Amino acid sequence: xxxxxxxxxxxxxxxxxxxxxxxxxxxxxxxxxxxxxxxxxxxxxxxxxxxxxxxxxxxxxxxxxxxxxxxxxxxxxxxxxxxxxxxxxxxxxxxxxxxxxxxxxxxxxxxxxxxxxxxxxxxxxxxxxxxxxxxxxxxxxxxxxxxxxxxxxxxxxxxxxxxxxxxxxxxxxxxxxxxxxxxxxxxxxxxxxxxxxxxxxxxxxxxxxxxxxxxxxxxxxxxxxxxxxxxxxxxxxxxxxxxxxxxxxxxxxxxxxxxxxxxxxxxxxxxxxxxxxxxxxxxxxxxxxxxxxxxxxxxxxxxxxxxxxxxxxxxxxxxxxxxxxxxxxxxxxxxxxxxxxxxxxxxxxxxxxxxxxxxxxxxxxxxxxxxxxxxxxxxxxxxxxxxxxxxxxxxxxxxxxxxxxxxxxxxxxxxxxxxxxxxxxxxxxxxxxxxxxxxxxxxxxxxxxxxxxxxxxxxxxxxxxxxxxxxxxxxxxxxxxxxxxxxxxxxxxxxxxxxxxxxxx
Numbered sequence: 001x002x003x004x005x006x007x008x009x010x011x012x013x014x015x016x017x018x019x020x021x022x023x024x025x026x027x028x029x030x031x032x033x034x035x036x037x038x039x040x041x042x043x044x045x046x047x048x049x050x051x052x053x054x055x056x057x058x059x060x061x062x063x064x065x066x067x068x069x070x071x072x073x074x075x076x077x078x079x080x081x082x083x084x085x086x087x088x089x090x091x092x093x094x095x096x097x098x099x100x101x102x103x104x105x106x107x108x109x110x111x112x113x114x115x116x117x118x119x120x121x122x123x124x125x126x127x128x129x130x131x132x133x134x135x136x137x138x139x140x141x142x143x144x145x146x147x148x149x150x151x152x153x154x155x156x157x158x159x160x161x162x163x164x165x166x167x168x169x170x171x172x173x174x175x176x177x178x179x180x181x182x183x184x185x186x187x188x189x190x191x192x193x194x195x196x197x198x199x200x201x202x203x204x205x206x207x208x209x210x211x212x213x214x215x216x217x218x219x220x221x222x223x224x225x226x227x228x229x230x231x232x233x234x235x236x237x238x239x240x241x242x243x244x245x246x247x248x249x250x251x252x253x254x255x256x257x258x259x260x261x262x263x264x265x266x267x268x269x270x271x272x273x274x275x276x277x278x279x280x281x282x283x284x285x286x287x288x289x290x291x292x293x294x295x296x297x298x299x300x301x302x303x304x305x306x307x308x309x310x311x312x313x314x315x316x317x318x319x320x321x322x323x324x325x326x327x328x329x330x331x332x333x334x335x336x337x338x339x340x341x342x343x344x345x346x347x348x349x350x351x352x353x354x355x356x357x358x359x360x361x362x363x364x365x366x367x368x369x370x371x372x373x374x375x376x377x378x379x380x381x382x383x384x385x386x387x388x389x390x391x392x393x394x395x396x397x398x399x400x401x402x403x404x405x406x407x408x409x410x411x412x413x414x415x416x417x418x419x420x421x422x423x424x425x426x427x428x429x430x431x432x433x434x435x436x437x438x439x440x441x442x443x444x445x446x447x448x449x450x451x452x453x454x455x456x457x458x459x460x461x462x463x464x465x466x467x468x469x470x471x472x473x474x475x476x477x478x479x480x481x482x483x484x485x486x487x488x489x490x491x492x493x494x495x496x497x498x499x500x501x502x503x504x505x
Contacts, residue, residue, distance in 0.1 A: 022298040023357040027323040034303040083159040088340025096164035097279035116339040120300040124282030149216030152193035195479035211241040217251040293353040301338030306331035372404035375446040385438035393425035399469040403495040414457035420464035
């Protein structure tokens with residue numbers, strides 16, 4: 001496919017120049033993006049309601065349009081689900097990304113316009129290729145195929161003219177023709193909705209291919225690799241796919257999985273690249289192998305605002321534009337998109353690591369944290385502390401979750417960590433000690449609460465049986481796709497369900 005490769009190479013060079021432009025002119029690009037979105041949607045029902053036609057500044061936009069979460073924007077989305085159009089966005093909406101965020105029973109249906117597919121999700125996929133090729137001039141990705149581990153979709157039973165599914169499935173279904181030529185498996189397998197049968201067929205189909213890259217959520221990618229090893233009798237993925245060179249991961253933090261991947265892909269030529277692609281849009285891509293942050297992509301039809309986390313539950317939260325952010329501060333992301341999400345709070349929190357260019361790291365979720373005793377533990381704290389504990393005890397973690405444990409007789413409690421190990425630590429006691437001390441070093445609120453165990457006892461680490469988290473997701477009908485393990489919770493809903501299953505030997 002030399003002509004196709006030349007065309008793709010030309011596209012990647014062109015995009016590199018466009019990326020360099022928004023790096024140099026971030027606020028100007030973002031401001032222009034907002035007014036392009038406002039002008040495009042001014043005659044929609046939403047645009048008329050909030051009088052888009054006479055908004056002349058970012059401040060006016062922020063004063064006029066309230067911050068929305070899913071519950072407040074849901075009435076508009078329900079109209080679109082029922083077949084109405086021109087509600088939030090003028091072009092016809094036929095696709096919805098179905099997302100629950102975690103394993104809750106509540107599903108969200110995020111509208112996906114053709115503009116979002118073309119200028120956001122698909123552009124993000126192409127930019128991953130462009131950025132990786134720039135980072136690795138010896139890249140040979142296009143000489144083989146990319147394995148994409150996606151979800152499934154189905155017809156919307158409220159309107160036969162529309163469809164919904166995991167965002168990965170929506171993207172696969174709507175890829176440009178040339179992208180299908182360089183991906184595997186066949187679409188009939190890629191979009192299957194029965195996860196266990198899908199893994200089986202995917203494993204058998206792809207071991208015959210020359211796979212040069214993999215894209216997927218780390219946990220489900222490992223499930224597929226495990227099955228491939230069972231079929232082939234191999235223990236190093238390079239023995240199955242000798243030209244494999246890139247894993248594009250996202251959806252969850254890679255840190256708990258990094259050592260597992262190193263143990264099954266032993267080649268020093270293997271690269272790992274993080275992307276931040278959610279149901280609501282494609283937001284960021286790692287652009288430097290030497291860093292653990294991502295470049296915020298500013299020209300995907302998304303206008304960003306950032307809400308200081310301390311403002312989250314205030315009566316009149318004040319969000320800021322990208323030119324006002326502070327490095328190292330925790331923000332909730334608010335997006336306005338070319339799918340008609342207006343000032344939408346997506347539920348993720350980030351901090352900025354750089355302004356030139358703007359780079360971010362995901363710190364957690366607005367609803368996933370532990371603050372039962374005033375300790376304010378976020379996912380970033382948890383992942384970094386666990387990394388220290390695993391390195392200090394030669395352990396490898398497969399999955400984990402944590403929650404508060406309350407002592408009813410007084411106010412003092414502790415954290416319980418339920419961990420499924422790939423390799424158990426040399427000493428569970430030492431592992432717990434490092435975890436505790438690392439959290440103290442990372443989080444001053446936790447350190448204060450742990451001082452002499454006055455307010456908070458040392459954490460308790462519980463061993464999960466093999467495949468516990470997989471079995472738990474299966475019991476909820478949530479295998480594969482974008483379904484994730486809730487790492488932290490401020491209540492015991494998840495951990496009690498898991499412990500009940502864990503004790504049922």
